[in-house]
Amino acid sequence: MRRRSFLIQSALSAGWVALPTLFEFGCKEKRMDKEFKFKGHVNIVGAGMAGLYAAKLLTQHKISHTVFEASAQVGGRIKSLNGFETYPIELGAEEIHGENSIWFDSLFQLGAKLINPDQQDYLSINGELVPEYLWDQDSRIKPGIEVLNELETGSILSDNSLSDWWQGRLPQDQRLSQTLVYARSCNDFGTSADRISVKAINYENREWRSGDNNLILSSGSFTDYLEKLFPEIIPKVKVVTPITRINYGSEYTEVIDAKGVVYPAEKTIVTVPLSILKQGIIQFDPPLPTEKINQFNSFGMDTGIKMFLRFSKTWWPEDMGSIILEDSLPEIWATSQGKEAVLNRTLTVFVMGAGAEILSQLEPQAAVNRVLGRLEYYLGVGLAQDLQKWHIQDWSKEPWIQGAYSYAKAGAQANRKILRQPVNQQIYFAGEAMNDVHYATVQGAMESAQRAVWEIGTS
Ligand SMILES: Cc1cc2nc3c(=O)[nH]c(=O)nc-3n(C[C@H](O)[C@H](O)[C@H](O)COP(=O)(O)OP(=O)(O)OC[C@H]3O[C@@H](n4cnc5c(N)ncnc54)[C@H](O)[C@@H]3O)c2cc1C
Numbered sequence: 007m008r009r010r011s012f013l014i015q016s017a018l019s020a021g022w023v024a025l026p027t028l029f030e031f032g033c034k035e036k037r038m039d040k041e042f043k044f045k046g047h048v049n050i051v052g053a054g055m056a057g058l059y060a061a062k063l064l065t066q067h068k069i070s071h072t073v074f075e076a077s078a079q080v081g082g083r084i085k086s087l088n089g090f091e092t093y094p095i096e097l098g099a100e101e102i103h104g105e106n107s108i109w110f111d112s113l114f115q116l117g118a119k120l121i122n123p124d125q126q127d128y129l130s131i132n133g134e135l136v137p138e139y140l141w142d143q144d145s146r147i148k149p150g151i152e153v154l155n156e157l158e159t160g161s162i163l164s165d166n167s168l169s170d171w172w173q174g175r176l177p178q179d180q181r182l183s184q185t186l187v188y189a190r191s192c193n194d195f196g197t198s199a200d201r202i203s204v205k206a207i208n209y210e211n212r213e214w215r216s217g218d219n220n221l222i223l224s225s226g227s228f229t230d231y232l233e234k235l236f237p238e239i240i241p242k243v244k245v246v247t248p249i250t251r252i253n254y255g256s257e258y259t260e261v262i263d264a265k266g267v268v269y270p271a272e273k274t275i276v277t278v279p280l281s282i283l284k285q286g287i288i289q290f291d292p293p294l295p296t297e298k299i300n301q302f303n304s305f306g307m308d309t310g311i312k313m314f315l316r317f318s319k320t321w322w323p324e325d326m327g328s329i330i331l332e333d334s335l336p337e338i339w340a341t342s343q344g345k346e347a348v349l350n351r352t353l354t355v356f357v358m359g360a361g362a363e364i365l366s367q368l369e370p371q372a373a374v375n376r377v378l379g380r381l382e383y384y385l386g387v388g389l390a391q392d393l394q395k396w397h398i399q400d401w402s403k404e405p406w407i408q409g410a411y412s413y414a415k416a417g418a419q420a421n422r423k424i425l426r427q428p429v430n431q432q433i434y435f436a437g438e439a440m441n442d443v444h445y446a447t448v449q450g451a452m453e454s455a456q457r458a459v460w461e462i463g464t465s
Contacts, residue, residue, distance in 0.1 A: 041463075041464070042067045042069070042463035043463065043465070044272075044273070044462050044465060046069075046070075046271070046272030046273065047069075047070045047071065047270075047273075048060075048064055048069060048070070048071040048072075048272070048273045048274070048275060048462060049071070049072055049074065049259065049261040049271040049273070049274045049275070050072065050073045050074065050274075050275045051252070051261060051274065051276045051277060052073075052075065052076075052082065052277035052278040052437065053074075053075035053243045053245070054080075054083060054277060054279075054437070054451060055082065055083075055084060055452055056277035056436040056437045056438070056440075056452070056454055056455040056458075057073055057080075057082075057275070057277040058080060058235075058236045058239055058240070059451070059456070060275050060436055060455035061073050061236070062235070062238075062239055063455065064459060065238065065239065067463060069462075069463075072244060072269060072271070073239065073243045074244050074247045074248075074249050074261060074263065075244065075247060076246070076247065076248035076249070076278075076406040077245065077246070077405075079245065080232065080236075080245065081228075081232055082098075082279070082406075083279075083401070084096075084099050084228045084232055085097045085098050085229065085399075086227035086228060086229040086230075087314075087397060087399075090314060090316070090352075090395070091342075091348070091349075092348055092349065093225070093345060094226065094227035094229070094230075095314060095341060095397075096227065096228055098228075098312075099228055099448050100222065100228075101220045101222055102221040102223075102448075103217075103220055103447050104214075104215075104216030104218060104219060104449075105216075105217045105219055106216050106217040107217070107444070107449035107452075108452045108456070109447075109448045109449040110221075110449070112231075112235055113223075113231055116231055116234045118223055118226070118231060119225065120221040120222065120223060120224065121222055121223075121344065121346075122220070122221050123220075123222060123327060123343045123344035124325075124344060125340070125344050126138055126323070126325045126327055127327045127328045127330065128322075128323065128326055128329050128330070129141065129182065129185070129329075129330045130329055130384050130385060131182060133385060133386035135322075135326075135329065135385075141186075144182075146183065147183055147186060148183070149175065149176055149183040150180070150182065150183025150184065150185070150186035150187050151183075151186070153172055153175050153176060154187060154190055154191065157191055157211060159211070159212070160208060161212070162204055163205060165203050165204075165205050165416060165417050165418070165419060166204055166417065167200045167201060167202060167203070167204065167416035167417070168187075168192050168199040168200075168202050168203075168204045168416075170204075170416070171204040172184070172187060172199070181332060184199075185330060185331070185333075185336070186330060187199075188336050189328075189330040189336035189337045192207075192359065193336040193337060193356070193358050193359070193361075194358075195207060195210075195413050195446065196306075196307070196308055196358045196409075196410045196411045196412070196413045196446060197308045197358055197413045198358070198359035198361070200416070201308070201359060201360075201413070201416060202306075202413050202414065202415070202416060203413075203415060203416045203417070203418070205414075206413070206414035210443055210445070213443040214444070215443065215444075216449055222345070224346065225345070247263045248264045248406070249261050249262065249263055249264075249288055250262060250263065250288060250289065251288065251289045251290075251291065252274060252290050252433065254274070254291075254292070254433050255291075255430060255432075258270040258271060259273060259274040259433060261274055272432075273431075273432055273433075273434060273465075274432065274433050275434045275436055275459075275462070276288070276433060277436045277437040277451075277454075277455070279406075279407050279408065279412075279437065279438075279439070280302065280305055280307050280409075280412045280425075280439040281307040281407070281408035281409040282407075282408065283302055284302045284303065284305075284307070285408070294429060294433075295429065298424060298425065298427065301420065301421055301425045302425070303418070304418035304419060304420035304421070305412045305414055305415060305418075305420050306413050307409030307410065307411060307412050307439075308358060308359045308362065308402075308410060308413070309358070309359070309362040309363045309400065309401070309402035309409065309410065310357075310358045310362055310401045310402070310410025311355070311358075311362045311365055311366065311399065311401070312354055312355070312356055312398075312399045313355040313373070313374065313396065313397070313399075314352055314353070314354055314355075314396060314398075314399075315352065315353045315377070315378070316352040316395050316396065317352070317353070317393055317394060318351070318392045318393075318394050319392055320350050320351055321387060321389065321392065322340065322353070324350065326339075326340050327339055327340065327344075328340075329385075331380070331381075331384050332384065333361075333380050334357070334360065334361035334364060334380075335357050335361060335377060335380055335381075336356075336357065336361065337357075338353050338354065338355050338356070339353065339356065340352075340353060340354075341353060341354045351394075355377055358410055362400075362402070364376075365377070365398075365400075366400050366402055370398050373398060374393075374398070375390075378390050411439075411446035412445055413446070422439070422441065422442045422445065425439065425440060426440035426441075426457075428458075428461055434458040434461055435458065436451070436455045436457070436458040437454055438450045438451045438454065440454040440457075440458075441453055441454045
C-alpha cells in the first residue's frame, strides 16, 4: 500500500512540505505485559513480517518456537531487488506509513534514516501534466477531491462498492475526478472500484492511528533492516518447508509439512497470506468454523503488480512523485522517490485489481509494451527508444503469496475480528489481513503478531 492520506496538497498548502525531512523523533517503547502464563512450544507458519516478529516476541518471553517458511527466503511481501538500479528497489512494501508505529520505532532503533519525499503528483490531462497544487482550482478535478475528503473524514455506513457509492457524486462525465479517486483509493487498497467496500475504506481512514507521513529509507532496503531486526530469528527459520496440514483439538496441535513430517506444539500461529487460507492450501483438521471460512470469502486479495521501467533519460518533471493516468494504469511514480544522490531515471508502475489482471495474463515483454503504449498515448511522447531495461513483480505469481494484500469485498459484511479469532485456544491467526485497521501494511503485520503472542501468553 502506498499512500495513507488522501488529502490533496492545495495551492495554499503547497509550500508547507519543505525539503525532505529527516525524521528524528524519539521512539516509544511498546512492551507487552511481563505476566506470561504460557509454558510450552509454539509453531509459527510463515516467515513474513508477522511470523518473524511473533518469533522475536516469543524469544523475548523465553517461549520456545519453530518458524516454518514455504519459500526459500524469509520476508514474504518484503522483498528487495538489488542491481537493477544504483539503489535497492522494493518489490513489495516500500513506504513507512506514519511515524507512530512499531515498524517506525524498529527502524529508528536500528538507526535508519527516513525521509519524507517532497514531491509533486501530477494528473495527466490531454497530454498535459497538471501539478497537484492546482487540482483544487480545476472544476474537472474538484468533485474528485471532495469525494476523497468524504472517504477520509465522512462517516459512511454503506457496504456498497466504491463505484456504486460514487455514482451520484461523480457522474459519467467526471472522468478525471473518477481517475483521481481510483488512483488515490481503491488502487492503493489493492483492487478496483467495483470490488471494494466503501465502508471499509472509510473505516480504515477514520481509525488509522499510525500518522499521515509516508516515509522512505534514505538508503538500504527493507530486506537489510529485516536482517538487522531479526538476526537471531532468521537463521533458525525452517525454509522450503511448506505446511500443508494443521491438526488441532487434542492436547497438541500438529503442523505437518509437504513431506509429511509432523511437528507437535501446544499452540500454532498461522501467518500465511489470506489467499493461501482462502484456497485451502493448508488443510485444517477438524475444519475451521464455518463462520471463519465465510469470512475468508468476504475478503479479496487481488493481483498486484509493480513494473519498473528504466529510461536513458528523465522525461518527467524532476520534482514528480506520481503521475496519475486516466487509464487502467492508475499510478506511476518516480522509483527514486527523492532519495539523494541517485539518478531519477526509473519509474514504478503500480497497478492492482482488474488492471493488474490484464497485465498478468500477458507475456512479460507484451505487458511492458502495453504499458509503454499507454504512456505514449496519454503523454504524447515517444518512449520505447529510451527504455533501457525493465523488471516485473507480479505478486499473484508468487506461489506462497498469490496476490497483493487483503481488502474487504463490497456487500460481504467483512469482519476482521471474526477472521482473526483464535480457534480452540490452539490456533492463532496473524498477518496483515488480521489487523482491523492497519491491514495491508508492515506495521499491521507486526501488530497482529503482537496480539497473537499476547493471546497465547495470557491463555
Ligand atoms: C506491491 C505491494 C506494495 C506494498 N507496499 C507497502 C508499503 O509501502 N508500506 C507498507 O507498510 N506495506 C506495504 N505492503 C504490504 C506489506 O508488504 C504487507 O502487509 C506485509 O509485508 C505482510 O506481512 P505478513 O507477514 O502478514 O505476510 P507475508 O509477508 O505474505 O508473509 C507470509 C509468509 O507465509 C509464507 N507461506 C505461505 N504459505 C505457507 C505455507 N503453506 N507454509 C509455510 N509458509 C507459508 C509465505 O511464503 C510468506 O513468506 C505492500 C505489499 C505489496 C504486495
